Structure formats: structure tokens, C-alpha cells
Amino acid sequence: MMQKPLILVTNDDGITAPGIRALISVMKEIGDVIVVAPDSAQSGMGHAVTINNTLTLEKVMIDEGLEAEYACSGTPVDCVKIALGQILDRKPDLCVSGVNHGSNSSINVIYSGTMSAALEAGMSGIPAIGFSLLDFSWNADFEHIKPFIMKITREALNKGIPADVVFNVNFPRLSSDEIKGVKVCRQAKATWVETFDKRISPHGKEYYWLKGEFINQDKGEDTDEWALDNGYISLVPVHFDMTSHHSIKSINAWDL
Amino acid sequence: MMQKPLILVTNDDGITAPGIRALISVMKEIGDVIVVAPDSAQSGMGHAVTINNTLTLEKVMIDEGLEAEYACSGTPVDCVKIALGQILDRKPDLCVSGVNHGSNSSINVIYSGTMSAALEAGMSGIPAIGFSLLDFSWNADFEHIKPFIMKITREALNKGIPADVVFNVNFPRLSSDEIKGVKVCRQAKATWVETFDKRISPHGKEYYWLKGEFINQDKGEDTDEWALDNGYISLVPVHFDMTSHHSIKSINAWDL
Numbered sequence: 481m482m483q484k485p486l487i488l489v490t491n492d493d494g495i496t497a498p499g500i501r502a503l504i505s506v507m508k509e510i511g512d513v514i515v516v517a518p519d520s521a522q523s524g525m526g527h528a529v530t531i532n533n534t535l536t537l538e539k540v541m542i543d544e545g546l547e548a549e550y551a552c553s554g555t556p557v558d559c560v561k562i563a564l565g566q567i568l569d570r571k572p573d574l575c576v577s578g579v580n581h582g583s584n585s586s587i588n589v590i591y592s593g594t595m596s597a598a599l600e601a602g603m604s605g606i607p608a609i610g611f612s613l614l615d616f617s618w619n620a621d622f623e624h625i626k627p628f629i630m631k632i633t634r635e636a637l638n639k640g641i642p643a644d645v646v647f648n649v650n651f652p653r654l655s656s657d658e659i660k661g662v663k664v665c666r667q668a669k670a671t672w673v674e675t676f677d678k679r680i681s682p683h684g685k686e687y688y689w690l691k692g693e694f695i696n697q698d699k700g701e702d703t704d705e706w707a708l709d710n711g712y713i714s715l716v717p718v719h720f721d722m723t724s725h726h727s728i729k730s731i732n733a734w735d736l
Numbered sequence: 737m738m739q740k741p742l743i744l745v746t747n748d749d750g751i752t753a754p755g756i757r758a759l760i761s762v763m764k765e766i767g768d769v770i771v772v773a774p775d776s777a778q779s780g781m782g783h784a785v786t787i788n789n790t791l792t793l794e795k796v797m798i799d800e801g802l803e804a805e806y807a808c809s810g811t812p813v814d815c816v817k818i819a820l821g822q823i824l825d826r827k828p829d830l831c832v833s834g835v836n837h838g839s840n841s842s843i844n845v846i847y848s849g850t851m852s853a854a855l856e857a858g859m860s861g862i863p864a865i866g867f868s869l870l871d872f873s874w875n876a877d878f879e880h881i882k883p884f885i886m887k888i889t890r891e892a893l894n895k896g897i898p899a900d901v902v903f904n905v906n907f908p909r910l911s912s913d914e915i916k917g918v919k920v921c922r923q924a925k926a927t928w929v930e931t932f933d934k935r936i937s938p939h940g941k942e943y944y945w946l947k948g949e950f951i952n953q954d955k956g957e958d959t960d961e962w963a964l965d966n967g968y969i970s971l972v973p974v975h976f977d978m979t980s981h982h983s984i985k986s987i988n989a990w991d992l
Contacts, residue, residue: 526783526813527846534943535932557782561946565930587859589978590783603843603927635990642987644925645980662992666979669900671859674821676791687790690817717987719980722845723922724901727973731898734891736918736971 485511485573485637486547488563488601492522492556492580492593495549496542499579502622503611504543506629507576510637512547514572516563518593519551523582525593527600529561530554537562556597564604574637575601579622579629580612585650585704585714586668586696595648599720602646609636609647614708624656628713632662641717648716652708663712668703670696741767741829741893742803744819744857748778748812748836748849751805752798755835758878759867760799762885763832766893768803770828772819774849775807779838781849783856785817786810793818812853820860830893831857834867835878835885841868841906841960841970842924842952851904855976858902865892865903870964880912884969888918897973904972908964919968924959926952 487507491500495517507513519538536553543549550567552559560575580594589595598610611629613620632649641647648667652659672692679687696705704714743763747756751773763769775794792809799805806823808815816831836850845851854866867885869876888905897903904923908915928948935943952961960970 521788524785524787526781526785526852528782528784528811529780529847529946531780531946532777534935534945536941536943555784558946561930561948562932562944566932566934566944587976590855590859590976591785596782599846603846604929632992635992639990642980642983645983664984664987664990664992666981666984667977669977673860674817676818676822678822679790685792687792688818688822689790690785690787690814692817715987715992716978717980717983718978719983720843720846720978721923721925722972722974722976722978724898724973724975725922727898727901727975728920728922731920731971731973734895734920736888736891736920 487511487513488572488575489513489515490517490556490559490577490597492518492525492597494518494521495551497581498618498620499581499622501543502626503576503579503629506626508545510633514547514568515549516552516559516567518556518559519553522555522593524591525555526591527557527596528555529557535562556593557600560597560600572606575606575608576611576633578611581618581620582612582616583614583650584610584612584648585708586670589648589667589718598646599718602644603720607636607641609633609649611649613651614653625651644719645717648718650704650708650714652711654711658711659713660711662715663707665704665707665714665716666702667716668696668698668705670694670698670705743767743769744828744831745769745771746773746812746815746833746853748774748781748853750774750777751807753837754874754876755837755878757799758882759832759835759885762882764801766889770803770824771805772808772815772823774812774815775809778811778849780847781811782847783813783852784811785813791818812849813856816853816856828862831862831864832867832889836868837874837876838872839868839870839906840866840904841964842926845904845923845974854902858900859976863892863897865889865905867905869907870909881907900975901973904974906960906964906970908967910967914967915969916967918971919963921960921963921970921972922958923972924952924961925954926950926961
């Protein structure tokens with residue numbers, strides 16, 4: 481690619497999060513960067529889109545040397561939609577989302593605003609990658625994963641992400657020396673089992689906090705959970721055809 | 737099944753929507769019904785889950801002859817989580833979601849609160865079906881589709897929905913006579929192309945409304961869009977493994 485690629489950067493932790501700042505700093509070395517990210521934390525928003533409310537868009541300047549940065553009042557998916565539908569004159573060559581503060585491995589791909597933004601770009605025909613680090617802390621260290629992000633992104637631009645596929649990349653919470661490399665994986669079969677913390681407000685009204693425990697039922701060694709547990713960066717190629725193709729035949733025999 | 741099945745009913749249009757009332761009336765003839773649904777409209781919420789805020793739960797009585805009804809302040813996925821984690825003593829035998837006022841065919845499965853609720857139940861090992869009618873109107877007529885809902889639900893309970901599969905059922909906007917039957921389909925490859933309606937508030941601030949145009953790029957006759965366009969009820973078996981399994985091998989050859 482002779483021309484510098486145009487790269488759209490977004491996330492779900494909000495435009496000021498250290499994770500997106502780290503991602504922007506890598507992307508600035510690769511191409512022309514435009515940032516459209518939520519003006520507040522939007523974790524767990526999944527593929528939510530704002531249809532019963534309005535959106536605002538504010539041009540901000542946080543890092544230097546960028547095409548532009550916009551803070552959007554909506555969800556991560558809204559950010560991608562408004563970038564493509566309102567802000568950009570042409571399709572970006574790549575969309576990257578993250579770096580998320582916390583894991584988006586296995587079933588978390590469905591709850592994740594970070595990955596939903598990447599999927600939304602993928603659905604619009606834009607090569608897209610979501611990056612996440614297994615460290616929820618706001619002060620998480622992203623410095624040592626930058627070379628890995630650089631290499632994965634360059635290879636994705638060189639080789640071309642397959643059509644209708646988006647990459648879900650998760651980094652273990654390990655130092656550079658401890659990281660063994662990248663494993664291409666399938667999504668582990670895991671679930672969240674919820675409990676609720678019931679409390680009483682000062683006004684006597686009951687309310688609940690959602691708490692969850694992550695249960696990995698999958699013993700496979702070809703999964704993202706296995707890779708992360710064993711010192712690898714996991715890369716799951718994700719698609720948005722949710723059809724269970726192999727069940728179609730058996731259900732066709734039903735009396736419906 | 738000798739014992740009456742326990743059926744959890746939810747939706748995304750809110751607990752008072754005519755669509756969920758129609759669904760409840762059918763389920764009351766099949767089993768013991770418990771309703772946990774959003775206290776307000778939650779369309780387009782996808783798989784969003786409330787982690788940065790609290791949830792409230794109010795016991796309400798709208799229809800007679802039910803085990804219980806609860807209005808929840810959260811998203812459709814929150815409703816399923818709080819039903820399983822807080823309200824119910826045992827796993828329900830079935831979860832049904834809808835009847836949605838409007839289509840959840842093809843790519844809409846990813847944006848849909850109705851289908852995300854059904855998927856959440858499926859992820860917890862509960863057989864689940866989402867029902868949607870291609871009529872956005874609040875006054876949509878659900879009466880004539882009740883026998884179809886009954887038949888599909890009974891057959892699903894009898895035959896057993898395959899593990900890790902959830903049904904996405906969409907009804908065309910046609911009379912009983914015009915409906916040709918049920919087709920088991922794959923999700924059509926379609927996208928929304930967004931435009932934004934930019935306005936100025938009375939206070940001089942710019943804001944946007946999301947508008948979208950649905951583009952079906954898929955000419956296949958085995959898709960849900962084809963079935964609905966040709967007078968059939970579409971049934972797509974949906975799963976939540978989003979791995980693009982067939983791309984793993986080629987990406988393994990990359991230098992990552």
C-alpha cells in the first residue's frame with residue numbers, strides 16, 4: 481500500500497481512556513488516524529445503537545498529529561455509524577477498537593462494546609480489529625504490547641483480513657518476555673453465571689447490582705481461554721453470520 | 737412432558753407492549769408463565785448489560801393467571817439475567833422473547849434486544865425462541881399469528897431445540913391465508929447503511945438522529961429475507977459461537 485492508510489480508531493472505555501491513547505500512538509505510525517469514540521464509558525453495551533434518542537458529536541483535540549478526534553454521546557456502534565455516515569468522506573482502510581481495559585475473550589465478544597464497534601465496521605466492509613488487555617485497571621500498562629499491536633496490524637493490512645471477518649485480539653497480563661506469541665483460536669464455550677447484590681436505597685427502595693462469575697466449560701486447547709492461560713496472545717477470527725448452519729437440516733424435518 | 741413447563745417471557749418493546757401480551761396469552765395455554773420484561777422500550781439495545789448502574793425490579797399485575805410479572809429497569813439481557821439469578825428458583829424449561837413489533841431478520845439479530853434476550857437464555861442452557869412480526873405499529877395485529885406461535889413452541893418443546901441453538905422466528909405482515917408455512921433458513925447477508933439527520937437545538941447546539949436504510953445484498957433463496965418476501969415465516973437457528981472457523985487455517989499461515 482503506497483498511500484498511507486486511513487485508520488478509524490474507537491473504543492468503549494471512552495475517548496480519554498489510556499487504552500485508546502496507546503492504540504492511537506501505534507496507529508499514527510501506520511497511517512492517517514481519525515478518532516471517533518464515546519464521550520463516556522460504554523462497557524458492556526454490546527451492539528446497542530441509539531434509535532430513541534439523539535446523538536451529539538464534539539470535535540476535541542487530545543493527541544497531536546491526528547486527522548481529527550470526535551467525542552460522541554452514543555454507544556461504540558453509534559461511533560462507527562456516525563464516523564461512516566457523517567464524518568468521513570471515504571471508507572477507512574482499517575478500523576481498530578480498544579485497547580480495552582479488560583478481557584473480551586470467549587463469550588465476552590457478545591457483551592463487548594469494543595468488539596461490537598469492530599464488528600459494525602466489519603459489517604460495512606471495513607477490515608477491523610478489536611484489541612483488549614486482560615487488565616481492568618485504568619492504570620494498566622499498554623506500553624509493552626504496542627510492538628505486538630503494530631505487527632498484527634501491519635500483517636492484517638499486508639495480507640488482508642478475509643471478507644466478513646473481524647479479529648478479536650486479547651493480550652494476557654504478562655510482560656513482553658513472558659508472552660509466547662500469537663495463537664489463532666476459536667472462541668471458548670464459556671458463560672457468565674449471575675448473582676445479584678440486593679440493597680436498599682436511603683428512600684427505602686430495593687435495587688440491585690449485577691455481579692457475575694465467569695465459567696469456562698471448555699477444555700479445548702484450541703480456544704482463546706487456553707491460549708491466554710498459557711501465555712499467548714489470542715486472535716479469534718469472528719464473523720457476524722450467527723446461523724447455526726449444521727442444525728438447519730435436522731430442524732427441516734420438524735413439523736412446523 | 738407430563739409436568740407443565742415453566743416459561744420465562746420477555747421482550748424489548750417493554751412489558752406493556754401488545755406483542756408481549758399476545759405471546760403471554762399463547763404461553764399460558766402451554767405452561768406456567770413468569771414475565772420479566774423491561775419497564776420501558778429497549779429496542780436496538782443489542783446484548784447490552786447494565787454494569788455501571790443499578791437495576792430495579794417491580795412486581796406488577798397486568799394479565800391474570802400468571803405465576804408473576806416483573807418490570808425491570810434494565811435491558812432485555814438484564815431481564816433474563818435477573819430472572820435467572822434473582823427471581824426464579826429453578827431454570828425455566830423455555831424462554832420466549834417478543835413478539836417484537838418489527839423485523840429481527842438477517843443482520844437485525846445482532847442489534848435486537850428481543851433476540852439478545854433469547855440468546856442470553858440460550859447461553860445459560862435454556863431452550864429459547866425469539867418471535868418478531870414485520871409490523872412496527874403499536875397496534876399491529878398479533879391475533880392471527882398465535883396458532884403459528886403455538887405450533888412452533890409445542891414442536892420445540894417436543895423435539896428439543898439443539899444445544900447452544902436459539903430460534904429466530906419472523907412473521908411476514910400477511911393474513912393467515914396468505915402465509916405459506918415455515919421455512920428453516922440461514923441469516924441473509926444484509927447491512928444497514930446509515931445517514932444522519934443533523935439538526936440544531938433551540939440552544940444552538942448541533943445534534944443528530946440516526947437514520948438507516950436496510951440493504952439486502954443476498955440473492956440466496958435459502959435466506960430469511962427470501963422466505964419473508966415470499967410469504968413464509970422464517971426460522972433461523974442461531975448460535976453464539978461467533979468464530980469464523982474456516983478462516984482459522986489460512987490466518988495460521990500469517991506471520992503474527
